[in-house]
Amino acid sequence: MSQPEVSHPDARNAELRSRVADEYRWGFVTDIEQEVVPKGLSEAVIRLISAKKNEPDFMLEWRLQAYRHWLTLTEPTWSSVHHPAIDYQAIHYYAAPKSGSQPKDLSEVDPELLRTYEKLGIPLQEREALAGVAVDAVFDSVSVATTFKDKLESLGIIFCSFSEAVQKHPELVREYLGSVVPYTDNYFATLNSAVFTDGSFVYVPKGVRCPMELSTYFRINARNSGQFERTLIIADEGATVSYLEGCTAPMRDENQLHAAVVELVALKDARIKYSTVQNWYPGDAEGRGGIYNFVTKRGDCRGDRAHISWTQVETGSAITWKYPSCILRGDDSVGEFYSVALTNHRQQADTGTKMIHIGRNTRSTIVSKGISAGFGSNAYRGLVKVLPSAANARNHTQCDSLLMSDHCAAHTFPYIEVKNPSATVEHEATTSKIGDDQLFYLRSRGLSEEDAVNLIVNGFCKEVFKELPMEFAVEAQKLLAVSLEGAIG
Amino acid sequence: MLEIRNLHVSIGDRPILAGIDLDVKAGEVHAIMGPNGSGKSTLAQVLAGREGYAVTAGSVRYLDRDLVGQDLLALAPEQRARAGIFLAFQYPLEIPGVANVQLLRSALNSVRLQRGESELDAMDFLDTVKSKLALLDMDESFLYRAVNEGFSGGEKKRNEILQMAVLEPRLAILDETDSGLDIDALKTVAHGVNALKHPERAVILVTHYQRLLNYIVPDHVHVLAGGRIVRSGDAGLALELEDRGYGWLIPESGSLEEMRP
Numbered sequence: 001m002s003q004p005e006v007s008h009p010d011a012r013n014a015e016l017r018s019r020v021a022d023e024y025r026w027g028f029v030t031d032i033e034q035e036v037v038p039k040g041l042s043e044a045v046i047r048l049i050s051a052k053k054n055e056p057d058f059m060l061e062w063r064l065q066a067y068r069h070w071l072t073l074t075e076p077t078w079s080s081v082h083h084p085a086i087d088y089q090a091i092h093y094y095a096a097p098k099s100g101s102q103p104k105d106l107s108e109v110d111p112e113l114l115r116t117y118e119k120l121g122i123p124l125q126e127r128e129a130l131a132g133v134a135v136d137a138v139f140d141s142v143s144v145a146t147t148f149k150d151k152l153e154s155l156g157i158i159f160c161s162f163s164e165a166v167q168k169h170p171e172l173v174r175e176y177l178g179s180v181v182p183y184t185d186n187y188f189a190t191l192n193s194a195v196f197t198d199g200s201f202v203y204v205p206k207g208v209r210c211p212m213e214l215s216t217y218f219r220i221n222a223r224n225s226g227q228f229e230r231t232l233i234i235a236d237e238g239a240t241v242s243y244l245e246g247c248t249a250p251m252r253d254e255n256q257l258h259a260a261v262v263e264l265v266a267l268k269d270a271r272i273k274y275s276t277v278q279n280w281y282p283g284d285a286e287g288r289g290g291i292y293n294f295v296t297k298r299g300d301c302r303g304d305r306a307h308i309s310w311t312q313v314e315t316g317s318a319i320t321w322k323y324p325s326c327i328l329r330g331d332d333s334v335g336e337f338y339s340v341a342l343t344n345h346r347q348q349a350d351t352g353t354k355m356i357h358i359g360r361n362t363r364s365t366i367v368s369k370g371i372s373a374g375f376g377s378n379a380y381r382g383l384v385k386v387l388p389s390a391a392n393a394r395n396h397t398q399c400d401s402l403l404m405s406d407h408c409a410a411h412t413f414p415y416i417e418v419k420n421p422s423a424t425v426e427h428e429a430t431t432s433k434i435g436d437d438q439l440f441y442l443r444s445r446g447l448s449e450e451d452a453v454n455l456i457v458n459g460f461c462k463e464v465f466k467e468l469p470m471e472f473a474v475e476a477q478k479l480l481a482v483s484l485e486g487a488i489g
Numbered sequence: 490m491l492e493i494r495n496l497h498v499s500i501g502d503r504p505i506l507a508g509i510d511l512d513v514k515a516g517e518v519h520a521i522m523g524p525n526g527s528g529k530s531t532l533a534q535v536l537a538g539r540e541g542y543a544v545t546a547g548s549v550r551y552l553d554r555d556l557v558g559q560d561l562l563a564l565a566p567e568q569r570a571r572a573g574i575f576l577a578f579q580y581p582l583e584i585p586g587v588a589n590v591q592l593l594r595s596a597l598n599s600v601r602l603q604r605g606e607s608e609l610d611a612m613d614f615l616d617t618v619k620s621k622l623a624l625l626d627m628d629e630s631f632l633y634r635a636v637n638e639g640f641s642g643g644e645k646k647r648n649e650i651l652q653m654a655v656l657e658p659r660l661a662i663l664d665e666t667d668s669g670l671d672i673d674a675l676k677t678v679a680h681g682v683n684a685l686k687h688p689e690r691a692v693i694l695v696t697h698y699q700r701l702l703n704y705i706v707p708d709h710v711h712v713l714a715g716g717r718i719v720r721s722g723d724a725g726l727a728l729e730l731e732d733r734g735y736g737w738l739i740p741e742s743g744s745l746e747e748m749r750p
Contacts, residue, residue: 436540441582444537445592445652446570446599455595459586459635 037094043067046194049094053163053197056170066183066193073187079350080379080411081319083255083292091257093195093228148212157241158203159214162230165201172203176234180263180300180327188259188321189296192228196261199229204239204270213469215244231262235270237303242273244472255283255318260295268303268330273311275468276324277476280316282483285374287346290318297324301333301359309336310353311467313476315483318347323381325354328362328390335364338464340476342483343376343408352382352413357390357423366397369461372408373484379411386423393420399429402460404453404484454481490515490691491536491660496547498528498535505531507716508547513660516688520702520727521695523713524735529695530579532713533664536693537576538566551660570596571603573659577649577666584636589648592636593618593655600656621654625681642669650681661685662693667701679704699731714739 037048046067050060075086152159158169166173183193200216216231235241258280266272274297283290293316299308310324326335337353355364370378378401386393401410412429434456442452458465458477465473491513498506505528513519523529535542536549549561551572561569584592597617598608609617622629625647637645646666653661663682667675682692682705694705702710702724710726711718712735719738720726 435582438582438584440537440539440566441578442584442592443566444570444576444578445596445656446567446603447595448567448599449565451595451599455587455592456584459584462586 035094035096036092039092040089041067041091041093041195045093049195049197052094053166055166058170058174059166062178062183063194066190067195069184070187070190070194073190075187079321079381080377080413081321081348081350083319083348086255086257086292088191094197096197152210152212155208155211156205157208157210158201160201162196162199162201162232165232169201169203172234173201173232176232176263176265178263180265180298181261181296186296188294189261192230192259192261192296196228196230199231199260200233201231202233202241202243204235204241206236207238208236209239210241213242213244215246217246227256227258227260229260231260232265233263233272233274234265235267235272235306237267238269239267240271242275242469244275244277244469246277246279246475255289256291258291258293258295258317260297262295262297262324264297264299264308266299266301266303266306266308266333269305270303271307271309272299273309274299274324275472276310276312276314277468277472277479278312278314278316278320279479281318282316282345282347283318285345287318287375290347291316293317293320293322295320295322297322298327298354299325299335300327301330301335301362303333304330304359305332305334306330307334307336309334309338309467311338311464312340312351313464313468313479314339314341314349314351315479317349320347320349320351322351323353325356326364327356327358328364328393329358330362331359332361332363333359334362336467337364337366337368337382338467339368340371340461340464340480341369341378341380342371342373342480343378344373344483346375348377350379350381352380354383354385355395357384357386357393357395359389360391360393362390362393364393364395366395366399367463368397368399369464370399370401370410371404371457371460371480371484372401372410373404375405375407377409377411379413381413381415383415383417384425384427385416386418386420386425388419390420391422393423393425395423395425397425397427398463399427400460401429401431402457403431403433450481450485453484457484490552492548492550492552494548494550496532496535496549497545498531498542499545500531500542504545505542505716506535509713509716509718511711511718513691513693515659515691516686517709518686518692518694518705518707520707520710521693521713522697522699522710522727522730524739525697527713528716529697529713530664533576533579533662533693533695536561536569536662537574538564538569567599570656570658571600573600575653575656575658575661577646577653577661577663579665579668581637581640581645581649583638583640585638587636588633589636590615590618590632593632593652596652597655618655621651624654624684625651626677627651643671643674646670646678647674647681650678654681654685657685657690659689660691660693662695664695665697666694667696667698675701676704699727702727712738 037045043064046063050063181189183190202214204210233243264272264274280291280293301308308326312324314320324337328335335355341349341351343349352368353366366382368380370380372378380399384395399412403410410431414427416425418425438456439449439452442455443449457480465476468476493509493511496506496509509532521529544562551561594614601608627647637648640648666678670678706724710722710724712720
C-alpha cells in the first residue's frame with residue numbers, strides 16, 4: 001500500500017519556501033489592524049504625527065524646523081553604497097497597531113503583538129524574562145511595552161518609550177534632544193527629526209549604576225512604512241548603564257527605509273555601553289527587497305572621565321550606512337567602537353566611526369571587522385580628529401577585512417586629522433581571504449566545511465564579540481552562522 | 490587496514506604519483522622516505538583528502554567497519570577524519586582568534602558522534618585533554634592560545650601530535666613531523682607517537698631523514714622516488730639509506746635535485 005515516492009509540486013514548493021525562510025527566520029508578517037497616516041511627507045503629516053502623540057508645542061516646532069531644513073538638503077552621495085532613488089512621498093511616516101491609546105501594562109497589549117515578540121524571542125512577560133534584561137519593544141512606530149519599569153523607577157532610572165518621556169519628562173527631553181545630533185546634522189538625521197515616531201528614552205541619575213541591561217527591540221511590520229525611531233540616553237554624573245538594541249523586519253520584495261537617530265550623553269565620570277545586533281531583512285540573494293538602514297548614532301562625553309563604548313554586529317539590511325561616533329569633550333574621556341559588519345549576497349555596508357578628540361588626555365579605540373561574502377560590498381569609513389585643545393590624545397585603530405568569495409569587495413577609508421603635536425594616532429589594517437588551506441586543516445580534524453567557516457569567522461570577530469554581553473555574544477555567533485550559510489563554494 | 494592500488498595523481502598536467510601500491514595493516518608502522526620532490530607529501534595529502542590533486546588512476550581502500558567496499562578517495566576530508574584518519578601537517582595552519590581548546594573539542598566531538606559516542610561536556614573534555622598534555626610535556630596554557638598563532642616550529646609540531654593524541658585515530662599519517670625539530674623536541678614527539686602505538690592503530694611516517702626512525706622504529710620502510718615506491722624493506726633499509734643516500738635507488742631517468750638525505 002506504499003505510495004510511490006513522487007513529491008507533489010505543492011509539497012516541493014512548501015519545502016522550498018521553508019528553506020528560503022530558513023535563511024531569514026524573522027521574515028514573518030504579523031496580521032494586525034494598522035493605523036497608518038497616508039503616504040507622503042508634508043507639514044500637515046508632521047502636524048498629524050505630533051497631534052497623534054499629543055506633543056507639547058516645543059516638539060512640534062522642532063519637527064517643523066527640521067522639516068523646513070530638510071527641504072533645503074539633498075541626499076548625500078559620498079558613501080560607497082548604491083541604490084535607486086528613494087521616493088520619500090511613497091512612504092507611510094506613521095504606522096501603528098490599532099489598539100487605541102498607549103497600553104498601561106502588558107494586559108492591555110494586543111495578544112497578537114505579544115505573540116509576535118514571543119516568536120522573536122523577546123521576553124516581554126516579566127516573569128518569563130531573562131533576569132537582568134529590561135526590554136522596550138518598538139513595533140513599527142510605537143513602543144509596545146516596557147518591562148521592569150517599576151523596579152528601575154525605584155532607583156530613579158527612567159526607561160520608557162520616547163513618547164512617554166515627552167509627556168512625563170518634557171524638561172529632560174527639551175534639554176537633551178538634538179544636543180548631540182542637531183536637527184541640521186545630516187539629510188537622514190534631519191528627516192528623522194521631522195518625522196520620528198517613537199524610540200527609547202533612558203535617564204540614569206547621578207551616581208546610579210543601572211543593575212540590569214536595558215534593551216530595545218525594533219520591529220518593522222507594516223508594508224511601505226518607514227521606521228524613524230529616536231533614542232536618547234543620558235547618564236548623569238557617575239552613572240553607569242549598558243544598553244542593547246536588536247532589530248528585525250518581515251521579508252518583502254520592496255525596500256523599506258529605516259532612518260534612526262541615537263544620542264548618548266555621558267556627564268562627568270559616567271559610562272555608557274551601547275550594543276547593537278542589527279538583523280533587518282537583508283533582501284534576497286539577487287538583491288530584491290531589504291531594509292535601507294541609514295542611521296546616525298553619536299555619543300557625547302560631556303564631562304571629564306566620561307566613557308562611551310559602541311559595539312555593533314551588523315548582519316542585516318540591504319544597505320547599512322552608519323557611523324556611531326564619540327565626541328570626547330571632557331578631559332580624560334574615552335571612546336570605543338567595536339564593529340562586526342557582514343555583507344553577503346548583494347548587501348552593501350558603509351560603516352565606521354568618528355572619534356573627535358577635544359579634551360586633554362582623551363583616548364579612543366576602534367576595532368572594525370568587515371566580512372564580505374557573495375557579491376557583498378563592505379566599507380570601513382572612519383575619522384579620527386584631534387583638535388588643538390586635545391593634548392596627549394591617543395587613538396588606536398585596527399581595521400580587518402575578511403573576504404570569502406571572488407566577487408565580494410572590502411574597502412577602507414580612514415581619515416586622520418591631527419592638530420595637536422602631542423597626539424599619538426595608530427592605524428593598523430589587514431585584509432585576508434578565508435583560505436583553502438585553513439579550511440582543509442579544520443576539515444581534516446573532522447569539522448564540516450560549514451563549521452570550519454564558522455570557527456574561522458568567529459575567531460576573526462572574537463575581539464568584538466567579547467565586548468558584547470554574554471547572551472548577545474551567543475546570539476551574534478548564531479546570527480553570523482545563519483547569514484553565512486552557503487557562503488563558501 | 491589500508492590498501493593503495495596503482496595510485497596515479499597529478500597536479501594540472503604534471504604527474505606526481507605514478508602507480509603507488511601499498512598495504513598497511515593494523516598495528517604496523519610504515520616509514521615512507523625519499524628525496525625532495527619524490528611525491529611523499531602528495532601521498533599524505535591525497536590520503537587526507539586535500540583538494541587540488543587529480544587522481545588519474547587507482548584506488549584506495551580503507552578497511553574501517555563503516556567504510557567496507559568504499560573507495561576512500563570518494564570521501565570528503567571530514568568524513569575521513571571521522572572514520573579515524575589523521576594527518577599531522579608538515580606546515581600546521583594558524584587560525585587566529587580560535588582557542589586551541591575550542592578546536593580540539595569540536596574535532597573530538599565530531600569524531601565521537603561518528604563513533605556513536607556522546608559529546609563530551611567541557612569538564613570531561615578537560616580531563617581527557619590534560620592527560621594528553623602530560624604525555625607531550627605541554628603546558629596547560631597551550632589550550633588557551635589561538636591555534637598555532639605565534640607558536641614556534643616545535644610547538645606547532647607538538648600541537649599536531651596533541652591533536653592526534655586527543656582524536657585517537659586508527660590511521661595516523663605524520664607528514665615530515667620531524668622537520669624543524671631539535672633533538673629534545675624530536676624525542677618528545679617520538680615519545681608521544683610511541684605511546685599511541687596500539688594493535689588496532691597504524692602509523693605512516695613520511696620523512697626525509699632517518700633520525701626520527703631512531704626513536705620510532707618502523708616495521709616497514711619504503712623509498713619513494715619519481716612517484717613510485719622503488720624499494721621496500723625493514724628498519725635496516727633506513728640505516729642503509731643513512732649510509733648510502735638515495736642516489737643508488739633512483740632510476741636513471743629520475744632527475745632529482747637532491748640525492749642525499
